[in-house]
Amino acid sequence: MLSVRGVTKKYGKLIANDDVSFEINSGEISVLLGPNGAGKSTIIKCIAGLLKFSGNIYICGNENKSILAKRDLGYIPEVPALYDMLTVGEHMEFIARAYSLDNWKEQAEQLLERFELGDKKKKLGSELSKGMQQKLSICCGLLPNPKLLLFDEPMVGLDPHAIKELKNLIVERKQEGNAILISTHMLDSISEFWDSTNIMMDGRIAARRTRKEIEGSQENLEALFFHITEGDKT
Amino acid sequence: MKAMSYLLITQLKNRILSIKKKPAMLILYGVILIVIVGSLISMLVFDQEMQMPSFADERIMYLILTGFGLLYLYIFTTSGLSTGSTLFSMADVGLLFVAPITSKKILAYGLISSMGKALLTAVFILYQVVNLRVQFGYGIKEIMALFIIYAILVLISQLLSIAIYIFSNGNPLRKNLVKTVLYTAIAAFVIVVLVIQQKEQLGVLEAAFKMVDSKWFEYIPVVGWMIMFFKGVVDGVLIYVLLSLTFFLVMGILIISLLTIGSADYYEDVLLSTEVTYQTLQAAKEGRRVQRSSNRKIKVRIEDDGMIKGSGAITLFYKHILEMKRSSKFIFIDGYTIVVAIGVGIAGYNLKSSEAAYAILVVIIYLQFFLTLFGRLKMELLKPYIYLIPEKSIKKVVAASMTSLLKPCVDAICIFTVLTVVGGADPMTSIFLALAYSAAGAVFVGITILYQRVLKGQPNRFVQVFLGMSLLIAVMAPAIIASAIAAYLLPDSLLFLCTLPFTIFCSLFAFLMFLACGNLIDKSEFTGKL
Numbered sequence: 001m002l003s004v005r006g007v008t009k010k011y012g013k014l015i016a017n018d019d020v021s022f023e024i025n026s027g028e029i030s031v032l033l034g035p036n037g038a039g040k041s042t043i044i045k046c047i048a049g050l051l052k053f054s055g056n057i058y059i060c061g062n063e064n065k066s067i068l069a070k071r072d073l074g075y076i077p078e079v080p081a082l083y084d085m086l087t088v089g090e091h092m093e094f095i096a097r098a099y100s101l102d103n104w105k106e107q108a109e110q111l112l113e114r115f116e117l118g119d120k121k122k123k124l125g126s127e128l129s130k131g132m133q134q135k136l137s138i139c140c141g142l143l144p145n146p147k148l149l150l151f152d153e154p155m156v157g158l159d160p161h162a163i164k165e166l167k168n169l170i171v172e173r174k175q176e177g178n179a180i181l182i183s184t185h186m187l188d189s190i191s192e193f194w195d196s197t198n199i200m201m202d203g204r205i206a207a208r209r210t211r212k213e214i215e216g217s218q219e220n221l222e223a224l225f226f227h228i229t230e231g232d233k234t
Numbered sequence: 235m236k237a238m239s240y241l242l243i244t245q246l247k248n249r250i251l252s253i254k255k256k257p258a259m260l261i262l263y264g265v266i267l268i269v270i271v272g273s274l275i276s277m278l279v280f281d282q283e284m285q286m287p288s289f290a291d292e293r294i295m296y297l298i299l300t301g302f303g304l305l306y307l308y309i310f311t312t313s314g315l316s317t318g319s320t321l322f323s324m325a326d327v328g329l330l331f332v333a334p335i336t337s338k339k340i341l342a343y344g345l346i347s348s349m350g351k352a353l354l355t356a357v358f359i360l361y362q363v364v365n366l367r368v369q370f371g372y373g374i375k376e377i378m379a380l381f382i383i384y385a386i387l388v389l390i391s392q393l394l395s396i397a398i399y400i401f402s403n404g405n406p407l408r409k410n411l412v413k414t415v416l417y418t419a420i421a422a423f424v425i426v427v428l429v430i431q432q433k434e435q436l437g438v439l440e441a442a443f444k445m446v447d448s449k450w451f452e453y454i455p456v457v458g459w460m461i462m463f464f465k466g467v468v469d470g471v472l473i474y475v476l477l478s479l480t481f482f483l484v485m486g487i488l489i490i491s492l493l494t495i496g497s498a499d500y501y502e503d504v505l506l507s508t509e510v511t512y513q514t515l516q517a518a519k520e521g522r523r524v525q526r527s528s529n530r531k532i533k534v535r536i537e538d539d540g541m542i543k544g545s546g547a548i549t550l551f552y553k554h555i556l557e558m559k560r561s562s563k564f565i566f567i568d569g570y571t572i573v574v575a576i577g578v579g580i581a582g583y584n585l586k587s588s589e590a591a592y593a594i595l596v597v598i599i600y601l602q603f604f605l606t607l608f609g610r611l612k613m614e615l616l617k618p619y620i621y622l623i624p625e626k627s628i629k630k631v632v633a634a635s636m637t638s639l640l641k642p643c644v645d646a647i648c649i650f651t652v653l654t655v656v657g658g659a660d661p662m663t664s665i666f667l668a669l670a671y672s673a674a675g676a677v678f679v680g681i682t683i684l685y686q687r688v689l690k691g692q693p694n695r696f697v698q699v700f701l702g703m704s705l706l707i708a709v710m711a712p713a714i715i716a717s718a719i720a721a722y723l724l725p726d727s728l729l730f731l732c733t734l735p736f737t738i739f740c741s742l743f744a745f746l747m748f749l750a751c752g753n754l755i756d757k758s759e760f761t762g763k764l
Contacts, residue, residue: 008358026305045760047623048465048618048619048622049622050618050759051759051760052759052762065756067625067626068624068625070624071624072621072625073622075622077618081616081618081619083553083557083616083617084616085532085556085557085561086556086557087552090538090542090553090682091540094542094549094553094619095541095619097542097544097545097546097549097552098546098549098550098619098623098625099623099624100545100546100624122534123534124532124534124560126532140619183403198748202246
């Protein structure tokens, strides 16, 4: 579903991603772990086609910047990016039309209801609290039913109800065969449902494990994370 | 006070040290310093030799001071009626307000840092050294006086804004009282000028000169004190200087007392204004325009339903139309259109010549350039959606630019209709001027795209601006030259066609720029910044 091959991203002299490669299959929830500044958000943005990079990224076999790839992609940014002058309902309509979706209204209603935005459809983007903006941003990302979902720190700013709903949604989408990539440094938030993980450090993939490997080897994900990110300090 | 002084000094130190890491800024500051010092030295050296035939009427300076003073007082008073001004940053709110430091000390810190910033912004006056010397014959003494006056005005205005906010916040009666006082004061100035005009049979400007030069005017709060201070410095009358400074001091102390006496808790009062200022600054950094006043509530109307139409990239255009409708009832006709149309009407009515119509075109094209700088496409590039929408880049670029292309056309119709009806311009000339204005708008949109496509990756801001301006000149120059040649060659009866080459060139260039940079979305990066 997602294939990242030898991606390097530089900002001037700073190497944000250094020869990063990994794959995610259908029905897999993969987690990008790493401390702040490890390059998680950068690789997510590269996959979303928002940044230039060297290397190759394929979504469902299509080059990630192609229109076909964009149709299969949903991106939920770390900082919600909404239009101040559009209401909650209009954001959904805009996304539906921009992605040329059919019969989207029912799903939009369901998403808004699940994230407790159903009664806020007439509220402008600028009138929403930070948490509500994040919820709407998630709804916008999910509405086109993408085959690949990219979440960049999705739980930040959400209330417990929204966190629960988001977790349920992620699991539902996985069961529907979608591939999901979540970038986070909150290990607890993904402990229940992750399938594979790539731990990033200094722009590189420092380790990768599957849930089966961890469970079979008595290795502890948290201990592994700290061992990689803090070395001998732990 | 240790923490406060540490904060002030460390911030100042770090600001200076940070320049080391920004060579372009270092060069800029160096150039500014050289210009200022060079101007001052040349003024000192050649002061004796320069024999100006005559200088401008000094009352012009008094009128400029009064205008500046009134403008600042108006802006800060109205901001006081909505969100208030602020002496603090968001970091101050988050770190200082919660710290175990008395609110008076924190206020003193706010005042000192604000005064420092006011002095820094006043540096622009020093740029005018040569100008002020040539026009008014001013030396260092007078220029320093203007420098001090500006800094005091900024500080007093900020304090006044906070005071008005505290006095009127949540109290409609008091808000109305402040508004009444404000508008009465403005009306009083106008009435006095008109009375002098009628009484002494003078022109309006001459009457205004007489008012600002009169003795009683020097005792009018703030604007009058500014003139008293300036006259005191210019004429070397120490008592005037001291008296005006005392007035300012007393006013400042009174406002600060209002902030600190009794149980007055200014934290809550400045919190909102600090947040609003922070959002405005953030928006400015990102190139967004923000609703500064919290008074204006955007209404979401039922008829707005279904305004987003289309499918695919064109949805961006309909979204822009909806956003514009929320900003202005008449969508394309906004405050800019009205102000420019009125200005053009007045200019056309007073000047009444065909040359004036072309001069007006030049001025409004110049204004239009700044309007286009932050066009809708540029705003769209600050959000990820345009990159994610599964459509061809060229379609998205065109759709996101469409309102920016249409706005100059609508503006042109309004503006040149006014010029024809009120200013009496020849209708044919107006039609071709309107076409030229619209075509210039298309070029500016094209330049924005070209700029984003070619220069966005250039890390140096100054190089960006320099190359951007060079691009603009390179594109506009052939169009202007072509029209100049046409004006020279055409007979008088066909002179109205002289802007046509400009229009054709601009349209062609705009088309080519769209064609060449249609892949902008595919080739540029989303950074969330401009």
